[in-house]
Amino acid sequence: MTKEEALEALSSIFAEVLDEKDIELDYQMTANDVDRWDSITNMTIISEIESRFNIKLKLREIIKLKNVGALCDAIVSKSK
Amino acid sequence: MEFLSIPFAIFIVVVFALYYARTNRRWQHFMLFAASLMFIGYYHIVYLAYAIGIALFTFEAGKLLHKNIESKWRPWIFTISIAILVGIWLTARYASPLFPLGISFYTFQALSYLIEINWEEEPEDDLMDFMLYMLLFMKFLSGPIERAYDMLPQLKEKHSFDYENVTAGLKLLAWGAFMKLVIADRIAPSMNMVLNDVHLATSAQMLQATLLYPIQLYADFAGYTNMALGLGAMFGFRLSPNFDRPFISLSTGELWRRWHQSLSFWCRDYIFTPVSAEMRRWKKWGIYFALLVTFVTIGVWHGAGWTFALYGLFQGLVIIYETATKNGHEHFRAKVGDRVYRPLMMIRTYLLFALSLLFFRVSNVSDVFYVYKHLLDFHINDAKELSLGLNDNQWIAFGIAVVVMFVMEYINSHKNIIKWTTTQKAYVRWTLYFVLVVLIFFYGNFGVEDFIYIQF
Numbered sequence: 001m002t003k004e005e006a007l008e009a010l011s012s013i014f015a016e017v018l019d020e021k022d023i024e025l026d027y028q029m030t031a032n033d034v035d036r037w038d039s040i041t042n043m044t045i046i047s048e049i050e051s052r053f054n055i056k057l058k059l060r061e062i063i064k065l066k067n068v069g070a071l072c073d074a075i076v077s078k079s080k
Numbered sequence: 081m082e083f084l085s086i087p088f089a090i091f092i093v094v095v096f097a098l099y100y101a102r103t104n105r106r107w108q109h110f111m112l113f114a115a116s117l118m119f120i121g122y123y124h125i126v127y128l129a130y131a132i133g134i135a136l137f138t139f140e141a142g143k144l145l146h147k148n149i150e151s152k153w154r155p156w157i158f159t160i161s162i163a164i165l166v167g168i169w170l171t172a173r174y175a176s177p178l179f180p181l182g183i184s185f186y187t188f189q190a191l192s193y194l195i196e197i198n199w200e201e202e203p204e205d206d207l208m209d210f211m212l213y214m215l216l217f218m219k220f221l222s223g224p225i226e227r228a229y230d231m232l233p234q235l236k237e238k239h240s241f242d243y244e245n246v247t248a249g250l251k252l253l254a255w256g257a258f259m260k261l262v263i264a265d266r267i268a269p270s271m272n273m274v275l276n277d278v279h280l281a282t283s284a285q286m287l288q289a290t291l292l293y294p295i296q297l298y299a300d301f302a303g304y305t306n307m308a309l310g311l312g313a314m315f316g317f318r319l320s321p322n323f324d325r326p327f328i329s330l331s332t333g334e335l336w337r338r339w340h341q342s343l344s345f346w347c348r349d350y351i352f353t354p355v356s357a358e359m360r361r362w363k364k365w366g367i368y369f370a371l372l373v374t375f376v377t378i379g380v381w382h383g384a385g386w387t388f389a390l391y392g393l394f395q396g397l398v399i400i401y402e403t404a405t406k407n408g409h410e411h412f413r414a415k416v417g418d419r420v421y422r423p424l425m426m427i428r429t430y431l432l433f434a435l436s437l438l439f440f441r442v443s444n445v446s447d448v449f450y451v452y453k454h455l456l457d458f459h460i461n462d463a464k465e466l467s468l469g470l471n472d473n474q475w476i477a478f479g480i481a482v483v484v485m486f487v488m489e490y491i492n493s494h495k496n497i498i499k500w501t502t503t504q505k506a507y508v509r510w511t512l513y514f515v516l517v518v519l520i521f522f523y524g525n526f527g528v529e530d531f532i533y534i535q536f
Binding site: 019038039040043044046047050059060062064065 | 370
């Protein structure tokens with residue numbers, strides 16, 4: 001999987017979890033830039049990602065995720 | 081040494097002059113360290129012993145943990161260090177005859193430091209810098225609870241006298257004093273009259289006190305925080321903000337992102353995130369559970385007893401309710417429009433917070449339920465009882481001060497007021513400063529109250 005494909009898949013997960021159909025993600029985005037992406041919805045997004053890509057993130061990895069780009073990188077490297 | 085006292089005023093002038101006498105980093109750190117020891121020891125030598133002991137322990141534990149980060153001993157070292165810190169904190173909190181001031185604040189800083197090292201951050205190797213991170217006097221008593229990796233880099237910087245920084249700090253200090261003396265302390269005796277023993281109060285008084293207590297607590301704690309941040313700026317430090325206009329929140333969840341931020345973000349990062357991550361296969365139930373654990377912890381952080389646990393539980397349950405009914409809220413918002421929705425939700429959030437704060441303020445659970453039961457009796461014997469011991473002029477001054485506070489905060493959210501004053505002509509600036517100081521001296525209520533959060 002490429003980073004671009006991860007971003008695309010991520011956009012659909014975000015749209016679903018945050019209930020925002022027209023959401024447009026880019027790599028630099030953080031929780032501050034996205035309405036309703038907060039500490040509560042974040043964990044729902046993480047568990048959705050894990051089941052969709054069949055990967056497992058460690059607590060430390062979740063905590064160190066700084067933005068959408070880092071999340072995409074994690075997905076790409078884990079699903080290899 | 082209270083911030084608002086003559087000894088502290090003398091202390092700060094002397095420390096300030098010595099601090100900037102030489103801009104050598106070693107000298108400045110030595111001055112800050114000596115000042116912090118004096119500040120803490122002035123209260124009680126035992127407080128100083130606790131603070132130094134915990135700081136030294138954390139410093140050494142951090143180094144040991146880092147050295148063993150790849151070894152099988154790592155979980156042991158980490159768990160035992162955390163258990164020791166929490167154990168000392170709980171013992172001091174609940175079982176010692178003398179409660180060491182500031183301990184809840186600096187213990188949480190120590191815990192965050194060790195957790196970050198366990199998450200593979202580098203430990204600090206300069207003992208003096210670490211001691212300052214733990215004990216710096218302006219944030220010692222009631223926070224903000226700083227993060228090592230925000231604060232330590234600032235301690236590596238050079239701090240030469242910067243006129244703009246120092247005057248900005250002084251202005252914030254004066255604004256904090258205004259919030260404390262003109263708003264919080266003006267209303268404090270009235271709140272005490274009703275809330276210290278609710279059985280002596282009438283239902284109308286209980287309603288008044290319930291509605292006004294959030295404002296007292298806010299002006300008191302945010303006033304303290306502004307003073308701490310202002311003092312920090314005078315010495316070249318950027319301490320963490322603790323409040324961001326909490327009463328404009330549209331939900332309790334949002335309120336906790338705006339209220340006592342250094343504590344709630346601490347609990348978010350070190351309790352909510354790990355617990356919810358651990359429980360994430362339980363989907364939303366895992367999140368609800370993590371919310372309850374987090375907010376009950378925030379509650380009991382304040383002290384022993386069921387009241388504080390229930391204070392936290394109250395927040396947790398409301399936030400779970402909000403999370404579960406989010407779609408309904410959005411639906412309602414779309415139907416009535418933002419002009420109706422926003423004020424309605426602000427009022428709702430404020431009222432829920434006011435009701436929850438009774439657990440925080442009233443001394444036992446049955447008294448809180450007594451207040452709930454009689455809150456809406458609307459029984460008044462005599463209109464005079466509504467004065468709560470203040471005369472009309474005092475109420476008017478208090479009311480105007482509250483409005484001024486909220487309006488200033490509104491303006492400040494669009495345009496930094498302190499920065500703005502620096503661009504004004506001298507006569508405009510000095511008129512403003514003069515008015516603020518005169519207001520504090522004329523309308524402030526001096527020498528009555530400690531800061532509320534000093535007890536935690």
